Amino acid sequence: AQSVTQLGSHVSVSEGALVLLRCNYSSSVPPYLFWYVQYPNQGLQLLLKYTTGATLVKGINGFEAEFKKSETSFHLTKPSAHMSDAAEYFCAVSGALHDKVIFGPGTSLSVIP
Amino acid sequence: NAGVTQTPKFRVLKTGQSMTLLCAQDMNHEYMYWYRQDPGMGLRLIHYSVGEGTTAKGEVPDGYNVSRLKKQNFLLGLESAAPSQTSVYFCASSYLRDRGAGANVLTFGAGSRLTVL
Numbered sequence: 001a002q003s004v005t006q007l008g009s010h011v012s013v014s015e016g017a018l019v020l021l022r023c024n025y026s027s028s029v030p031p032y033l034f035w036y037v038q039y040p041n042q043g044l045q046l047l048l049k050y051t052t053g054a055t056l057v058k059g060i061n062g063f064e065a066e067f068k069k070s071e072t073s074f075h076l077t078k079p080s081a082h083m084s085d086a087a088e089y090f091c092a093v094s095g096a097l098h099d100k101v102i103f104g105p106g107t108s109l110s111v112i113p
Numbered sequence: 114n115a116g117v118t119q120t121p122k123f124r125v126l127k128t129g130q131s132m133t134l135l136c137a138q139d140m141n142h143e144y145m146y147w148y149r150q151d152p153g154m155g156l157r158l159i160h161y162s163v164g165e166g167t168t169a170k171g172e173v174p175d176g177y178n179v180s181r182l183k184k185q186n187f188l189l190g191l192e193s194a195a196p197s198q199t200s201v202y203f204c205a206s207s208y209l210r211d212r213g214a215g216a217n218v219l220t221f222g223a224g225s226r227l228t229v230l
Contacts, residue, residue: 009153032217043117043203043221044156051217090155098118100171101146101207101219105155 002027002093004104012110019078021107023065023091026072032094033074035065036099039087047089050074061085086111115139118203119222126194126229134189137203144207145187146171146219147179149200157201162187194229201226207224 007022025031032051036044048059055067061084065076074091091104126132127198136145143164148156148171158171160179168179176198178190187206191198205219 008157026192034218036219041224043220043223044205045221046218098159100161100169101205101217102158102172103148103156105153 002031002095004091004102006089006091006104006107008107010110011107012112013081014112015083016080019053019063019076019081019085019109021076021089021091021109023074023076023104024072025074025091025093027093029095032053033065033067034092034094035059035063035076036090036092036103037071037087038090038106044090047076062088069104081109081111083111083113085109117204117206117220117222119202119225121225122223123226124228126191126227128195128229130194131190131192132194132227133191134202134204134227136187136189136222137205138185138187138204138206138220140206140220141184142206142220143184143209145181146205146207147177147187147189148203148205149173150203150224151200159189159202191227194227196229198225199229 003026034049035047039045050067058064063078091105094101118136146161147159162168163179165184180188192193202225204222
């Protein structure tokens with residue numbers, strides 16, 4: 001079975017500062033990993049995903065994430081935060097043999113002017 | 114394309130009442146899912162379907178039933194609503210895993226906010 005933990009339910013950064021949102025997963029099979037973003041009163045949309053191949057994955061809006069198998073991690077980063085990045089971020093995992101997608105509890109990102 | 118459409122967007126029920134949430138997708142996706150979102154809990158999978166006529170239980174299936182009679186529609190039913198089912202419900206759909214770049218990427222609806230009094 002797959003599971004996801006996200007360290008920090010709320011993260012605040014200053015505008016222009018580095019964004020780091022942490023995600024650790026548990027999976028009995030090689031995982032598919034995802035980051036989704038949810039803006040207020042909206043559904044979720046895909047930021048980026050890891051399936052196979054290159055472990056550093058680039059997504060939309062300047063975000064990227066690195067798959068580290070030895071650490072079972074898939075942390076999300078952005079070099080310079082923008083006010084428009086304020087949102088809820090969800091890490092998710094799907095196993096190779098089981099296609100259901102399991103989400104973490106989410107991290108709310110605030111960007112301070 | 115409309116993508117994933119959920120109806121209704123808002124609903125208030127009394128304890129014990131029944132209702133059905135409808136999810137429709139026009140992308141010919143094989144997989145469809147129902148999640149509920151609660152503060153501090155993230156999204157929890159209720160039920161999902163890997164194809165027309167098939168359904169499976171997710172993480173929190175109790176109190177809910179689903180049906181997938183047509184490939185494009187996935188219905189979520191509450192037979193006897195309880196206050197614990199007050200939540201925002203999201204429907205999502207996706208292609209099968211082996212569809213290249215789109216594999217297993219979820220497309221979400223805008224959500225349905227349900228309040229049970």
